Amino acid sequence: MxxxxxxxxxxxxxxxxxxxxxxxxxxxxxxxxxxxxxxxxxxxxxxxGVSDEQRWGLMIDTSKCATGCDACVRGCHDEHGISSTGNEHTDAQWIRKIDLQDNLTGQESSLPMMCQHCDSAPCVDVCPTGASFKRADGVVLVNKHTCIGCRYCMMACPYKARSFIHEPVTDQKSLAPRGQGTVESCTLCVHRIDADDDLQPACAVSCTEEGHSAILFGDLNDSESDISIAIAKHDAQQVRSDLNLNTGVRYAKL
Amino acid sequence: MSFGSSSRTVQGVLLLIGLILGWSSMAGEPGPVIPKGKGEQCVAETDFMRRNHMDLIVHQRDDTVIRGIRDEPFSLVECVDCHVQLDEDNQAVRIDEEGQFCASCHAYVAVKIDCFGCHAAVPDPVVPDPVVPDVAQQDSVDGSHWLPNKQLLAFKQTLPTAVPPALSHHKNEADTVRSE
The missing domain is CATH 1.20.5 (Single alpha-helices involved in coiled-coils or other helix-helix interfaces)
Incomplete structure (x- = not known):
C-alpha cells in the first residue's frame, strides 16, 4: 500500500x-x-557543617614551653570535665607534658603531646566500626555512639594519645560527653572551634594566659594564616615524620 | 441439681465482680507524672515530641559529631536545660533519676535510656538564675498547656510544603536552595 x-x-x-x-x-x-x-x-x-576548605592544626614552639608548667593539661582537663578516678594508671589523659634531654649535648626541652590529628591516621585505619574518623576539616575524633571500646586505635596510635575509660563517668560537661567503655582523645576542642572561628582550643588559651604563648592554633590550608607563616618560618617538624602521617600538630625548634 | 445451679450463680456473680474491679483498676491507671519544663513551650508540639524525640536525637547526633553542624533547632543539652528539676537545696537533679523528666516515661514504658552514660544529665553549673520548681504545676500526661514553638512555626513557614518539620528539614532546606 x-x-x-x-x-x-x-x-x-x-x-x-x-x-x-x-x-x-x-x-x-x-x-x-x-x-x-x-x-x-x-x-x-x-x-x-565543617568543610575541607580549612585544616585545623597546632604549632608548638618548644622554646617557649616551660619545663614543669602544665597549664595546657589543666586547661584541657577543666574544659572537658576530666578528673582523676583515684586510679592514676587508668586516668584519662588527652594531653601530657614530656621533658626531653639530648644525651649528646645535654640540651633539655619540654613539650605537650596530644593527638596529632594525622592526615593518614592509623587509628582511623584500624577502627572496626568506623567510630574513629577524620572530619572534613582534619580533626580526628572518636564517635562514641559507635565506639565499642576494643582499643585497636590505642594500639595503632604511635603517639599514645588515646585513653580508654574504665570506670563510670559522672559530672560531665554538657559540651564534652564522656563515658565508660569508650576511647577518647584530644578533640582539638571542636565544640569551641565550631561555635566561633575566633575561639581557640583550651590548651592554647591556658598557655597564653600563663604567659608562654607556646601553642598556636590555626588553619594549615591558609598560607596567609599565622600558624602557616610560623611553621614556614621555624621549619616546624612532625614528631615521627618517618611515618609519613602528615600530622596536624607541628613542633618548632625541637 | 439446685445446689449446682446456685453454685454457678455465685461463680457468675464473682466473675462479674472480678471484671468490674479489673476494669475500674485499669481505668484508674495514673500513667507517668512528668515534671513541667521551663518556659511556656517546647521546641515542638508535645505530641510530635512524644512520638519523635528519639528520631530527632539519633538523626542529629551524626550531623553534630561527624559533620560539625551545631546550629540545628534541637539539642539534647537544651532538653536537659529546660526539663531539669531542682531539689530543696537548689541543686539540679539528674534528669534520668527516678521520677524525673526522662526517667518517668521511660520507666513507665520500660525502655532503657543510655544517653546519660556519656551526656551530662544536669546543666553545667554556671546556670545564672535557677528557677525553683513549682510542685503545684506538675504536668499530667496530656501536656495541654504546652504551646507550639514560635521559632519552629516560623521555620515551618519557610518550608515549601507542609511536612513534619523536624525530620525533613534537611531535605527541604536543600530543596529550597535548589528551587532558587
Whole structure:
C-alpha cells in the first residue's frame, strides 16, 4: 500500500518534533553540569557543617614551653570535665607534658603531646566500626555512639594519645560527653572551634594566659594564616615524620 | 441439681465482680507524672515530641559529631536545660533519676535510656538564675498547656510544603536552595 500525502505529512511532523525534543535534551545535558556544582555548594553552606576548605592544626614552639608548667593539661582537663578516678594508671589523659634531654649535648626541652590529628591516621585505619574518623576539616575524633571500646586505635596510635575509660563517668560537661567503655582523645576542642572561628582550643588559651604563648592554633590550608607563616618560618617538624602521617600538630625548634 | 445451679450463680456473680474491679483498676491507671519544663513551650508540639524525640536525637547526633553542624533547632543539652528539676537545696537533679523528666516515661514504658552514660544529665553549673520548681504545676500526661514553638512555626513557614518539620528539614532546606 502506498502512503498517502497526508500520511507523509504526519511522518514529517512527527520526525520534526522528535528532532526538536532531541535538541532540547542535548541543551539540557550541556547546561546541567554547569548547574550541579552550584547546587552542591549551596547545600553545604546551607547546612553550615565543617568543610575541607580549612585544616585545623597546632604549632608548638618548644622554646617557649616551660619545663614543669602544665597549664595546657589543666586547661584541657577543666574544659572537658576530666578528673582523676583515684586510679592514676587508668586516668584519662588527652594531653601530657614530656621533658626531653639530648644525651649528646645535654640540651633539655619540654613539650605537650596530644593527638596529632594525622592526615593518614592509623587509628582511623584500624577502627572496626568506623567510630574513629577524620572530619572534613582534619580533626580526628572518636564517635562514641559507635565506639565499642576494643582499643585497636590505642594500639595503632604511635603517639599514645588515646585513653580508654574504665570506670563510670559522672559530672560531665554538657559540651564534652564522656563515658565508660569508650576511647577518647584530644578533640582539638571542636565544640569551641565550631561555635566561633575566633575561639581557640583550651590548651592554647591556658598557655597564653600563663604567659608562654607556646601553642598556636590555626588553619594549615591558609598560607596567609599565622600558624602557616610560623611553621614556614621555624621549619616546624612532625614528631615521627618517618611515618609519613602528615600530622596536624607541628613542633618548632625541637 | 439446685445446689449446682446456685453454685454457678455465685461463680457468675464473682466473675462479674472480678471484671468490674479489673476494669475500674485499669481505668484508674495514673500513667507517668512528668515534671513541667521551663518556659511556656517546647521546641515542638508535645505530641510530635512524644512520638519523635528519639528520631530527632539519633538523626542529629551524626550531623553534630561527624559533620560539625551545631546550629540545628534541637539539642539534647537544651532538653536537659529546660526539663531539669531542682531539689530543696537548689541543686539540679539528674534528669534520668527516678521520677524525673526522662526517667518517668521511660520507666513507665520500660525502655532503657543510655544517653546519660556519656551526656551530662544536669546543666553545667554556671546556670545564672535557677528557677525553683513549682510542685503545684506538675504536668499530667496530656501536656495541654504546652504551646507550639514560635521559632519552629516560623521555620515551618519557610518550608515549601507542609511536612513534619523536624525530620525533613534537611531535605527541604536543600530543596529550597535548589528551587532558587
Amino acid at each position: 502506498k502512503p498517502t500525502p497526508s500520511d507523509q505529512n504526519k511522518a514529517v511532523s512527527a520526525r520534526r518534533s522528535f528532532l526538536q525534543r532531541l535538541g532540547l535534551l542535548g541543551a539540557a545535558t550541556a547546561v546541567a553540569p554547569a548547574l550541579l556544582p552550584a547546587i552542591s555548594r549551596a547545600k553545604v553552606t546551607a547546612l553550615k
